[in-house]
Amino acid sequence: MVKELKAEVKKLNFYYGRVQALKEINLPIERRKVSALIGPSGCGKTTFLRCFNRMHDLYPHNRYEGEIILHPDNVNIISPQMDPIEVRMQISMVFQKPNPFPKSIYENVAYGLRVRGVSKREVLDEKVEKSLRGAVLWDEVKDRLNHLAFDLSGGQQQRLCIARALATNPRILLFDEPTSALDPTATLKIEELIVELKNEVTIIIVTHNMQQAARVSDYTAFMYLGEIVEYDKTDRIFTAPSNKLTEEYITGRFG
Amino acid sequence: MKRKLTRKIKEGAIETILFLSALSSVFITISIVVVLSYESFGFFKEVPLIEFLTGREWTPLFAEPKFGILPLISGTLLITSIALIVALPLGLTAAVYLSEYAPHRLKEIIKPILELLAAVPTVVYGYFALLFLTPILQKFIPDLSGFNALSPGIIMGIMIIPYVSSVSEDAMRAVPMHIREGSYAMGATKLQTAFKVVIPSAFSGIAAAFIIGISRAIGETMVVAIAAGGMPNLTANPLEPVQTLTAYIVAVSLGDVPHGTIEYKTIFAAGMTLFLMTLVFNIIGFWLRKRIREAY
Ligand SMILES: Nc1ncnc2c1ncn2[C@@H]1O[C@H](COP(=O)(O)OP(=O)(O)O)[C@@H](O)[C@H]1O
Ligand SMILES: [Mg+2]
Numbered sequence: 001m002v003k004e005l006k007a008e009v010k011k012l013n014f015y016y017g018r019v020q021a022l023k024e025i026n027l028p029i030e031r032r033k034v035s036a037l038i039g040p041s042g043c044g045k046t047t048f049l050r051c052f053n054r055m056h057d058l059y060p061h062n063r064y065e066g067e068i069i070l071h072p073d074n075v076n077i078i079s080p081q082m083d084p085i086e087v088r089m090q091i092s093m094v095f096q097k098p099n100p101f102p103k104s105i106y107e108n109v110a111y112g113l114r115v116r117g118v119s120k121r122e123v124l125d126e127k128v129e130k131s132l133r134g135a136v137l138w139d140e141v142k143d144r145l146n147h148l149a150f151d152l153s154g155g156q157q158q159r160l161c162i163a164r165a166l167a168t169n170p171r172i173l174l175f176d177e178p179t180s181a182l183d184p185t186a187t188l189k190i191e192e193l194i195v196e197l198k199n200e201v202t203i204i205i206v207t208h209n210m211q212q213a214a215r216v217s218d219y220t221a222f223m224y225l226g227e228i229v230e231y232d233k234t235d236r237i238f239t240a241p242s243n244k245l246t247e248e249y250i251t252g253r254f255g
Numbered sequence: 256m257k258r259k260l261t262r263k264i265k266e267g268a269i270e271t272i273l274f275l276s277a278l279s280s281v282f283i284t285i286s287i288v289v290v291l292s293y294e295s296f297g298f299f300k301e302v303p304l305i306e307f308l309t310g311r312e313w314t315p316l317f318a319e320p321k322f323g324i325l326p327l328i329s330g331t332l333l334i335t336s337i338a339l340i341v342a343l344p345l346g347l348t349a350a351v352y353l354s355e356y357a358p359h360r361l362k363e364i365i366k367p368i369l370e371l372l373a374a375v376p377t378v379v380y381g382y383f384a385l386l387f388l389t390p391i392l393q394k395f396i397p398d399l400s401g402f403n404a405l406s407p408g409i410i411m412g413i414m415i416i417p418y419v420s421s422v423s424e425d426a427m428r429a430v431p432m433h434i435r436e437g438s439y440a441m442g443a444t445k446l447q448t449a450f451k452v453v454i455p456s457a458f459s460g461i462a463a464a465f466i467i468g469i470s471r472a473i474g475e476t477m478v479v480a481i482a483a484g485g486m487p488n489l490t491a492n493p494l495e496p497v498q499t500l501t502a503y504i505v506a507v508s509l510g511d512v513p514h515g516t517i518e519y520k521t522i523f524a525a526g527m528t529l530f531l532m533t534l535v536f537n538i539i540g541f542w543l544r545k546r547i548r549e550a551y
Contacts, residue, residue, distance in 0.1 A: 053440055089442040099437040102455045111451070112441040164441065 005071050006031040006172060006202040007052075012066035012078070014047055014056070021047045023226045025066070029172070034194060034203040036217035036234065038210060040254065044226040045206040049174050052077070052204065053091045054084035070171070089116065092165035093174040097181050098157035100149035100164075105132075105141050108149045108160055112168040127167050134200075135163035136193055155186025162193065166201075173197065175205040179212065191216050210250055214238050222246045291530060294523035301517055307524065313487035313503075315521045316512075322521070324528055326487035330497035331532070334408045334479055337493055338472040341412025343465060346419025347454075350461075353420065354427035355449045366421075373417040381481030384410040389482065402484025402496035411478050419468040426460020427453050459543045466540030470533045476501035500529040 007029040014022035021044050029035055037045045047056075054077070056062040064078040070090070077087045092112075100108050107114075109128045118124060128145070132138040137159040141152070149160055158178060165173055175194070179187040194203060194216045207213050213220055214234060221231040222245070230243045241247045248254055299307070302322045310323020349369065353362055389406040393399045399406075430453050438448040454461065476499075484496030485506050498506075504525055512518040 055436065055440065058436070058439060085442055085444060088440055093440040095433055095437060095440075097433060099433045101434065101437065101452050102458065111438070111443075115441055115443045115447055115451075161437070164437075168441070 004031040005029065007071060008067075008069045010067040010069065012048075012051065012064070012068065014044075014051060014065070015063040016047075017061040021226050022051070025228050027221055027228060027231060029202060029204060030219060031071075031202050032198055032200070033218040034198050034205060034216050036213035036220045037204065037206045037223060038208070038213050038220060038249075039223035039229075040249065041208060043223045045208075045223055046176055047226075048223070049093075049176050049204060049206050052087075052172060052174055053093050054078065054082075054087045055093070057084040089168065090170060091172045091174065092168060092170035093176070094158070094161050094165050094178050096177045098154055098161050100152075100157050100160055103149060104146045105149050105152070105160060106145040109163045109167050111164060116168065128163075131163040131167040132160075134166045134197070135159045136189070136196075137163055153186070155182050155189060158182060158186070158190060159193065162190075162197075166197075170201060172202045172204065175203065175207075177206055177208065179207075179209075187212075210238075222249060224249075288530075291523055291527050294520055295527040298517070298520035298524040301520070302524075311489050313498075315518050316507075320517070322524075324525070326489040327498060327500045327503055327525060328528070328532075329489050329491070330404070330479075330483070330487065331473060331499040331501075331529075333404050333491060333493060333497060334411065334483065334499055335469065335472040337405060337408025338411040338415060338475075339465075339469060341409050342415045342419050342468050342472070345412075346416045346464070346468065347423055347461065349416065349420040350423035350427060350464075351449050351454070354424045355445065355453060369417045369420060372414060375414075377414070377475065377477035378481070380410050380414050381407070381478040384478055384482035396494065399494045400484070400496055402482065402486075403494050404483055404497045405493040407478045407482040408493065410482070411472055411475055414475070414478070415468045415471045418471050419464050422464035422467055423457070423461045426457035426464065429460065430456040463540045463544045466536050466543065470536045470540070473529070473533055473536070474501060476505055480505050500525050500532075504529075 005028050009025050009027040009029070012022055012025040013020060025048065027035075037048060039045055050056055051064060051068060056064070066078070067076045068078050069075070070077050075082065077091070101111060103111070106128055109131050110118075110124045113124060113127055118127075129138060129142075132141065137156060140156060141147075141160075144151075149157065152160060158181075162178075178194075179190050182190065191212060194205065197203060198218075205213075205217065217234045219231065220234045220237040222229045222237065222241075222243070224245055230237065230241060230246045232242075237246065238250055241250060307322055307324050309325070310321055311325055312321040312323050313326045314321045353365065357365060384407045385402075388410060389399070389401060389403065392406055393401075396405075434452060434456055435448055438452040443451065479499045480502040483498065483502060485498050485502060486496045487498045487503065488495055490497065504522055507518065507522050512522075
């Protein structure tokens with residue numbers, strides 16, 4: 001199979017005010033693969049991930065430099081001319097802590113569609129079911145779609161957030177340590193789901209859990225102090241890293 | 256050793272003082288309830304409860320007195336409703352603006368100004384309604400009488416905006432940022448996020464703010480006493496003069512009704528009714544506020 005790129009990060013710099021958090025990042029994002037970002041706490045993984053859906057635009061004094069080219073349209077999603085809302089319409093995100101809205105299960109999943117002006121019941125019904133099936137949650141909630149989302153367990157809430165993110169057919173799905181607030185069983189379910197989902201959507205996942213990166217990802221980038229130290233196929237990174245720092249990190253000597 | 260002893264005495268004394276002042280407020284509250292109940296009990300010995308609750312006329316000072324509380328309740332509810340129609344949407348809009356939109360600097364200016372609305376003496380509002388707003392309204396509504404429910408209702412609404420907005424704003428600001436981010440990440444605009452996610456998340460707090468506004472409106476006296484006209488009137492027409500429970504109480508208290516007469520006791524019967532009405536709203540508000548804390 002030919003490799004196909006979904007996105008390309010070129011010379012990305014990012015600044016929180018005067019503090020530079022990302023330095024000269026270059027990275028290819030393979031289409032319909034899982035790319036993992038690993039590295040010690042504070043190295044800039046979250047900061048990098050949040051560039052892809054322009055989350056930094058919500059806060060003042062943040063600044064991007066460089067390009068993140070989205071294929072096949074070939075547009076730079078971090079250029080000032082690009083509307084952040086337009087970007088978020090195409091690139092969805094699942095957060096570290098499950099953050100369902102104070103609405104029913106159904107309305108949580110339908111949220112992105114409603115925001116886009118979809119209100120036809122049949123369309124919504126179909127999309128909600130499809131997304132909940134996609135997130136392997138349908139069987140657990142199909143009889144109580146109008147219950148409040150807070151009634152679900154933490155793991156179910158996170159899968160609900162995944163369903164919510166899937167409902168709008170995103171081109172890239174971002175995960176920021178999606179299992180850090182979950183127990184091992186719920187974690188396993190989410191990991192299986194991520195592997196399943198890559199058949200349909202390109203995935204970038206941040207994790208500080210190296211076993212998780214090894215289990216779910218096809219490619220891995222190791223970050224340190226705001227830079228990408230090494231990027232390769234996941235099995236290579238974990239068996240034969242070419243950089244000394246990477247090796248020290250994955251063997252648990254720091255981080 | 257000696258230092259330790261003096262400190263212990265000091266601490267003990269302070270604790271006792273604090274306890275006594277807490278106790279005194281409880282004691283005062285209980286005595287108010289006892290006096291209210293005792294005096295209204297005396298009233299109900301002379302006037303049957305059924306007449307009080309169902310009678311359609313309230314004329315205790317007439318030669319042939321009638322003791323139906325309904326006109327005062329309807330007056331209270333009418334003016335309160337008008338006030339809420341003004342205060343709830345404006346208060347909520349102000350809260351959304353302050354919590355979600357206003358840049359920090361501007362907020363620092365707007366908030367004190369809003370709070371100033373609550374600091375103006377209510378007498379001033381009363382005369383403002385009577386001498387300024389009513390004449391203006393009469394230009395548009397020729398049927399409006401000089402004393403009416405509409406004008407003090409509107410002014411009272413403006414008066415309670417800060418109560419509604421500041422509590423609502425606190426509730427909205429307490430909504431964690433990651434909930435908002437979830438909405439933005441789905442491609443929502445700021446307006447959509449504010450109305451579809453932040454307001455529902457802050458629902459119990461906003462409801463509590465509304466309850467505070469309602470209690471404040473029901474309990475307000477001066478504005479109505481001055482601008483609504485002192486006529487108990489069983490009506491839903493805001494253009495007519497009305498009297499509220501509070502306005503009746505001041506009106507009678509200011510006159511010289513002899514202690515112990517039935518006229519005197521009506522003050523307490525009306526007071527008891529008012530007390531029960533605000534109590535109900537406060538209990539609802541308390542319950543709602545307890546629920547916010549459980550939500551996050
Ligand atoms: N809002 C912010 N303002 C300023 N500095 C920040 C902000 N968020 C993160 N940082 C800094 O940027 C660096 C990268 O943080 P982050 O991307 O959260 O790391 P990671 O997700 O890898 O743990 C850290 O040094 C952190 O202190
Ligand atoms: Mg992080």
